[in-house]
Amino acid sequence: MTPQPLPMRVPAAGLPARVRIHEVGPRDGLQNEKATVPTDVKAAFVHRLAAAGLTTVEATSFVHPKWVPQLADAEDLYPRLADLTAEGAVDLPVLVPNIRGLERATALGARRVAVFASATETFARRNLNRTVDESLAMFAPVVAQAKNDGLHVRGYLSMCFGDPWEGRVPLPQVVRTARALADMGCDELSLGDTIGVATPGHVAALLDALAQDGIPVDRLGVHFHDTYGQALANTLAALQHGVTTVDASAGGLGGCPFARSATGNLATEDLVWMLQGLGVETGVDLDALVATSVWMADRLGRPSPSRTVTALSHKE
Numbered sequence: 001m002t003p004q005p006l007p008m009r010v011p012a013a014g015l016p017a018r019v020r021i022h023e024v025g026p027r028d029g030l031q032n033e034k035a036t037v038p039t040d041v042k043a044a045f046v047h048r049l050a051a052a053g054l055t056t057v058e059a060t061s062f063v064h065p066k067w068v069p070q071l072a073d074a075e076d077l078y079p080r081l082a083d084l085t086a087e088g089a090v091d092l093p094v095l096v097p098n099i100r101g102l103e104r105a106t107a108l109g110a111r112r113v114a115v116f117a118s119a120t121e122t123f124a125r126r127n128l129n130r131t132v133d134e135s136l137a138m139f140a141p142v143v144a145q146a147k148n149d150g151l152h153v154r155g156y157l158s159m160c161f162g163d164p165w166e167g168r169v170p171l172p173q174v175v176r177t178a179r180a181l182a183d184m185g186c187d188e189l190s191l192g193d194t195i196g197v198a199t200p201g202h203v204a205a206l207l208d209a210l211a212q213d214g215i216p217v218d219r220l221g222v223h224f225h226d227t228y229g230q231a232l233a234n235t236l237a238a239l240q241h242g243v244t245t246v247d248a249s250a251g252g253l254g255g256c257p258f259a260r261s262a263t264g265n266l267a268t269e270d271l272v273w274m275l276q277g278l279g280v281e282t283g284v285d286l287d288a289l290v291a292t293s294v295w296m297a298d299r300l301g302r303p304s305p306s307r308t309v310t311a312l313s314h315k316e
């Protein structure tokens with residue numbers, strides 16, 4: 001007798017019916033690989049992720065190629081993905097730090113862009129070569145021009161829960177930068193636990209503080225790293241607070257080349273497994289996604305750190 005598929009679907013109270021997964025593997029994952037992945041492998045990766053049912057796949061970055069050489073092929077990659085956006089079924093957001101980046105992205109037809117701020121001064125300096133306020137001043141015209149051109153703009157906010165150089169990050173400091181990104185016109189904010197130190201009570205406290213500041217939860221997404229094994233617990237806390245957009249990276253790829261101790265992002269497969277069990281729709285075909293991460297791990301020459309990928313790819 002064939003066993004019933006697992007996990008068993010047992011809904012829990014207080015959760016959304018559907019979650020939009022913002023897949024960041026091709027960008028946040030591959031930007032951190034020591035070896036640069038060939039462009040045709042990246043293109044195949046994005047196509048496989050879309051075929052697995054992911055409708056938002058962050059494809060690459062239009063940053064300075066010397067800062068992130070792993071993504072220096074953005075001009076070559078993005079046009080190879082045009083078939084995905086043509087029918088409107090898949091969004092392919094890209095990172096743009098400044099007007100130069102925005103112009104490079106829109107010249108290729110990008111319709112969704114993301115700026116990326118930091119809640120802390122040290123990371124702003126290391127990631128953007130600017131103070132927090134200087135980086136916000138760099139983003140303001142980018143967001144204004146993108147909104148004027150009818151683009152969707154995401155505002156990342158990194159180091160929301162802790163910083164490897166500065167330690168604790170006070171909630172008001174996070175709220176201040178989130179407020180600046182919201183006031184600038186970002187459609188959506190993604191709250192980054194860049195080094196994975198958050199715990200669920202901390203997540204709830206930040207979401208409460210943002211709500212008190214008048215930033216509605218439907219404009220928020222969460223971006224957890226699994227350094228201390230807390231990413232799924234933190235995600236559940238966020239969902240219980242009304243968040244419905246969750247960032248994740250296929251196979252748990254990722255980290256950040258500019259943040260000491262940042263290990264992999266929450267693995268998309270681990271997220272989908274939990275949401276399937278909870279009866280929360282994602283539209284993702286877990287088997288196809290696992291097969292994609294196993295394929296990518298073969299290309300990278302090391303196994304995926306995702307527990308779910310490991311379990312489902314060793315069924316015998």
Ligand code: HMG
Nearest residue numbers: 062063064067068097100101116127128129156158192194
């Ligand atoms: P800078 O050196 O201060 O740049 O870098 P600048 O404005 O002084 O310009 C210097 C030169 O760079 C100029 O060329 C510009 O044209 C060129 P020159 O006149 O000397 O020949 N330039 C560019 N070239 C191509 N594309 C561009 C661009 N901009 C300037 N867009 C800059 C400032 C922001 C450009 C640089 O610091 C940079 O590219 N940083 C990006 C770093 C990055 O991508 N980090 C990873 C992001 S991940 C993250 O933030 C966390 C996140 O994943 C969430 C989480 O996990 O928490 C989002």
Ligand code: MG
Nearest residue numbers: 028254255265
């Ligand atoms: Mg990340």
